[in-house]
Amino acid sequence: MPNGNEDLWPADVETSTIVPPLAILRRQAAALGERTQGLLEGQVETFTKGDEFTQVFYVVAPSLDYRYKLFEVRHGVEGYPVYTTTEGRRPVFPRFGTGPAPLKLDTPDEFVDWLKQVLNSDETKRVIGSLLSQVKA
Amino acid sequence: MTTFLFWNTNKKPVEEAIAALVEMHMVDVLILAESSARPVELLERLNQLGKQGFHLTFGLSKGIIVFTGFSSQLVHPVYETDRISIRRLALPARLEILLALVHFPSKLFWSEDSQAFECTELARQIRIQEDEAGHNRTVLVGDLNMNPFESGLVSAAGLNAVMTRDLAGRRFRTVQSKQYPFFYNPMWNHFGDRHDGPPGTYYYERSEHVCHFWNIFDQVLFRPDLVNRCPSDGVRILTRAGDRSLLSEDGTPNTRLASDHLPLLFELDL
Numbered sequence: 001m002p003n004g005n006e007d008l009w010p011a012d013v014e015t016s017t018i019v020p021p022l023a024i025l026r027r028q029a030a031a032l033g034e035r036t037q038g039l040l041e042g043q044v045e046t047f048t049k050g051d052e053f054t055q056v057f058y059v060v061a062p063s064l065d066y067r068y069k070l071f072e073v074r075h076g077v078e079g080y081p082v083y084t085t086t087e088g089r090r091p092v093f094p095r096f097g098t099g100p101a102p103l104k105l106d107t108p109d110e111f112v113d114w115l116k117q118v119l120n121s122d123e124t125k126r127v128i129g130s131l132l133s134q135v136k137a
Numbered sequence: 138m139t140t141f142l143f144w145n146t147n148k149k150p151v152e153e154a155i156a157a158l159v160e161m162h163m164v165d166v167l168i169l170a171e172s173s174a175r176p177v178e179l180l181e182r183l184n185q186l187g188k189q190g191f192h193l194t195f196g197l198s199k200g201i202i203v204f205t206g207f208s209s210q211l212v213h214p215v216y217e218t219d220r221i222s223i224r225r226l227a228l229p230a231r232l233e234i235l236l237a238l239v240h241f242p243s244k245l246f247w248s249e250d251s252q253a254f255e256c257t258e259l260a261r262q263i264r265i266q267e268d269e270a271g272h273n274r275t276v277l278v279g280d281l282n283m284n285p286f287e288s289g290l291v292s293a294a295g296l297n298a299v300m301t302r303d304l305a306g307r308r309f310r311t312v313q314s315k316q317y318p319f320f321y322n323p324m325w326n327h328f329g330d331r332h333d334g335p336p337g338t339y340y341y342e343r344s345e346h347v348c349h350f351w352n353i354f355d356q357v358l359f360r361p362d363l364v365n366r367c368p369s370d371g372v373r374i375l376t377r378a379g380d381r382s383l384l385s386e387d388g389t390p391n392t393r394l395a396s397d398h399l400p401l402l403f404e405l406d407l
Contacts, residue, residue, distance in 0.1 A: 068197055069218040123219075127197050134195055 019108045020079040022046060025055055028119065032059065032128075039135045040128065043067070051077050061131050068127055071118055073111075081106045084114065139228070139407050141166045144400035145240070145280040145355060148173040151395050152182055157379030160186045162402055166212070166226075167191075167204040170240040170280050171396075176202055198222040200240040201279075212236070215266055221259060223266050231407040234363065235270055237263055239279030249287060256281075256289030256296050264318070273318060276405070277358040280398060284352050285324050293317040298358050300325035305361045320358035323372045327353060334374045338399045340389040355401045363405065371404040 022044065029042025043058040056072040073084045082105040105111045118124060142164040144155065152174050159167055167183070176193050183191040183204060192209035196202070198217045205212055207228065216223040220240050227233040241247075241255060259277075267273050281290070289295045293312045298320040299305050305321035328351070330336055337351030355374075359367055376384050376399060383399060385391040390399055 065213075065215055067216050069216075069221075123199075130195075130197055 016079075018079060021073060021075055021082050021108075021111055022053075022055055024108065024112060024115065025057055025073075028115065029057065036128075036132065039063070040131055053077070059127060059131065061135050063135055064131075066131070068131070070124060070127065080108070080111070082111050082114075138404040139165045139231070140402065140404050141168065141276075141278065141357075142400055142402050143168045143170070143238075143278050143280075143355060143357070145170040145396060145398040146172050146174075147392075147396040147398060149396050150174070151378075152179055154378035154381060154383070154395055155179065156182050156186060157381065158375065158400060158402075159183055159191075161379060162375075164402075165206045166236075168238055168278065169202045169204075170200050172202050180204065194224075196222050196224070198238070198240075201238050203238070215269070216262055221262070223262065225270060228407060232274060232366075233270070233272065234405075234407065235263070235266055235272075235275040237266075237275055237277040237279075239277065239281060241280065241282045243282050247282075249283075249289075252281075252283050253287070253289035253292065253295055256283075256292075257294050260294065260296050260317075272362070273360045274362045275320075275360045276363060277320060278356070278401070278403070280355050282354050284349065284354065285322050285328075285356060290322065290356075296320055296358065298322035302364050305359075305364055308361050319361055321361065321364045322356065322358050323367070324353045324356045327372075327374055335376055335384070335388070335399060338374055338401065339397060355398055357401060357403050366406045368404060368406075373402045375400040375402055 025044045029044050032040055032042040041060045041062060043060050045056045045058070047054040047056070052074055054072055054074050057070045059068045059070055060066070071084070073082050075082045083102045084105065103114070105114055140162055142158055142162065146169055148171050150173060158164065180191055180193050189206040191204050191206055194203040194205055194209040194212045196214050196217060198221060199219050201222050203212060211228055212224050212226050214222055214224045222238040224236045224238070225233060226236050239259065241252060263275055267275060277296070283289050285298065290298045293310060294317065297317045300322060302321055305319045307319065309316045309318045327334060328336060337353045338355040339352045340350060341352060342348060342350055357372055376382060383391060383395045390397050
């Protein structure tokens with residue numbers, strides 16, 4: 001007879017094995033610091049609105065007291081799909097606006113592939129290159 | 138007075154018009170959006186004016202270029218995106234201010250709702266930079282691609298920009314127990330034909346039910362702490378560059394010879 005004091009949670013409740021977008025972004029944020037010997041850093045900020053999560057990726061130059069917003073992505077509580085735009089700029093959830101068509105990334109692999117493209121894009125190289133020059137000047 | 142000029146040049150080859158404006162109004166800070174000019178060549182042209190040494194400042198926002206009539210080190214960017222550049226301007230023996238420079242996406246690509254959301258994010262970033270700077274002396278200037286009466290400009294969580302100095306003097310308003318700081322938006326004064334200047338900065342005519350014809354997409358907003366440092370006639374929409382009119386015969390921006398936006402000039406006593 002239940003008395004209301006039992007633990008009703010399943011025996012196998014544990015962390016999901018799917019790598020969340022935030023973890024992938026934090027890894028790349030840390031990698032930027034390693035690659036530039038700390039001259040530049042990556043930074044990820046998370047904002048929530050209802051059940052939407054927005055992850056914003058910044059490049060920071062600590063010695064310049066400077067922060068550049070490189071891109072942002074959005075996702076729900078489950079983590080995937082991740083929504084972004086082809087340019088990696090402000091993403092638009094399907095129910096919003098008339099902006100660029102949202103890019104839907106269904107799996108961690110698809111998200112990693114997209115992220116690799118963004119981090120290797122000419123735009124990212126321009127930002128990183130200019131900031132490193134400025135820091136070393 | 139420190140004189141600022143903002144112009145969305147719409148990728149037009151208007152280097153000579155820019156030089157004429159800088160010379161005519163003794164501009165100290167030149168801010169360009171959608172410039173097609175090669176920055177170094179424009180810098181050389183500005184320095185041929187001879188009155189002061191111009192400098193090209195560092196910044197990574199693709200659509201925004203800033204030249205100064207003083208050391209570029211005095212305009213230090215602290216936060217940028219591809220369309221926003223927030224900079225600290227600290228001139229010797231003058232008040233330090235934050236300059237938030239903006240070129241928002243066109244209505245051709247973004248809905249009014251999306252533009253309003255972007256204003257909320259911009260307002261948040263400005264508050265963060267004000268906290269870090271330890272003051273609220275912010276000037277926001279740019280092509281917002283929105284009129285002063287649109288949600289992104291007037292909503293509390295957006296830029297919270299009001300039409301009179303008195304209203305801005307209240308400093309903030311409270312909505313749902315949260316305080317939102319005001320901006321003063323002097324651009325409201327520039328609508329219509331009761332004054333000498335043009336009725337807006339951008340003209341757009343289409344055969345559809347709602348059409349404002351003249352729009353004021355190019356705006357400058359001041360935090361309350363700076364309102365009294367801008368003279369009442371200290372914000373002007375310009376229609377001439379030297380001896381050249383920027384308007385067509387019908388009084389709208391001459392898009393054949395110059396930009397579809399008119400330049401904005403403002404002065405601040407820092």
